[in-house]
Amino acid sequence: MGLTVGFDLDMTLIDPRPGMAAAMNALGVEAGLPLDGERFAANLGPPLDDALRGFEAPEERIPWLIDRFRALYPDVVVPVTVALPGAAEALRAVRAAGGHTIVVTGKYGPNAQLHVDALGFEVDEVIGELWSTRKAEALLDHEAQVYVGDHLGDIRGARAAGATAVAVATGPCTREELSAEGADVVFDSLTEFPEWFAARFAGQAA
Incomplete structure (x- = not known):
């Protein structure tokens, strides 16, 4: 197998924030709960159940809330999501x-695949519902x-897999936070990735 590079999705390859905020707010109205879509969208990364607990959603309602959010997702989030620069x-x-x-x-796999298909990204496989160090499972498998x-959490996953940790400061974490966590390189955006990749892995991918 040639060189394999893994990519996170939210705020790495795509910007789903407007749709994520709208879906969470709609869920809150439907469920009668004070779910804050804007705060949720500004802190994408951790699993959905963690976010719901952060809004003090009753534990017994979380499975239904997750299922309903996933059902709303294709029509509310996917159509308004855009690719980030350089993705x-x-x-x-x-x-x-x-x-x-x-x-x-960490996203639900079928919804992640919808984004990949909608934006025409060419990827070999989409693996969902893995967060932080659990991402190492897929990285090691591939x-x-x-x-x-x-x-x-992405840096922790890369390091747990022994992979080079490349960070982009396009999400909720600052360059300083990403560096302190152990990123091998930090970019302002993915527009910087191709030149770095060509220099770092020249002749190794094929």
Whole structure:
């Protein structure tokens, strides 16, 4: 197998914040709970059940809330989500060099796949519902040598898998926080990734 590079999804490859806020607010209205969509969208990364607990949703209602959010998602979130600058180019840079690309995300897998399809991203596989160090499971299974993400949890996942941790400061974490967590390199956006990848892994992907 050639070089495999893993990518996080939310705030790494895509910006789903407007739709995420709208879906969470709609869920709150439907459920009669004080769910704050804007705060949720500003802190994407951790699993949905953790976010709901942060809004003090009753524990016994969380399974239903998760199912309902996932049901709302395709029509509310996917149509208004956009690719972040450099996302498509970063994926193409790996594939053009003969490498493989995977998406490893904490998001529900079928909804993650909808984003990939809607935006025309060329990836070899989408693996969902893995967060922080659990992302190492998929990275190790695919022998990924690099993992790219925007959150401290992504850095932890990369390091747990022994992969090069590439961070982009496009999410809720600052450059300083990402560096302190152990990122090997931090970019302002994925527009910087292709040049770095070409220099770092020249001749290794094929």
